[in-house]
Amino acid sequence: MSLGRNLQFLRKMHDGMTQEELAxxxxxxxxxxxxxxLDTACPxxxxxxELCQIFSCTLDQLIREDMAASGEMYSHMRIEDVEQFRYxxxxxxxxxxxxxxxxxIKRWAAACGVEEPELIGWDFPHVSQEQINVYHMHGYAAAWILPPDFDLPGKRAEIIVQNRQRYAALTVKDPFKAPFSVIPNAYKTLMSYMQMNGLQLKYEKEVLTCFERVYSQNGIEYMDVYIAVK
Structure with a gap:
């Protein structure tokens, strides 16, 4: 653990606060x-x-935990305006x-002549404890982001419009190396980022509260995680 590492991490989380701004x-x-x-002096x-008040953390977290350890798995924490899309x-x-x-979803897209659909997804929470504990079942929703002016030919399906919305977002590298820890912690890290920057979760019926987008660049898999903010 390192107070210095924690301070660097907290500044990064606090909308990229500089040393001068914190000073x-x-x-x-x-x-x-x-x-x-640099851990050559201690406050x-x-x-x-005062640091705990600025960064909305506890004294124990600041001086005892390695807050930066989980943060190193995630990058490009940001606020992003996601333009309107249909799905x-x-x-x-x-x-x-x-x-x-x-x-x-991929079968639907292929049937419509689209072999590489743009996909997003999110956990589907309407699962009973019996389904979870006894049958080891969970819920998930996948969505196909439809190209502009594209309709599902001959398909009876609900097309939903997501209006322009502001999101807190971060990027995860190699999310599926340890998905059951990396992905949930990504959401926790993003929620901490929101808290430190005074951002509130937006929960409305017409808005996707959160979602994930997976893609590859130069042979490396990435996941962008989004949480809607007011």
């Missing part, structure tokens, strides 16, 4: 912040408490809901 808030010099982050208790979705509850939902 101004703390009424100290930039050199003092630099010393704290006095009143300054530690067709399919939700399923099964032992492999993500795979089942995605394959279903």
């Amino acid at each position: 101004e808030k703390m009424a100290v010099s930039r050199q003092t912040i630099s010393k704290w982050e 006095e208790m009143d300054k530690l408490i 067709f979705r399919y939700a399923v509850i099964s032992a492999d809901p993500e795979g089942d939902a995605i394959q279903h």
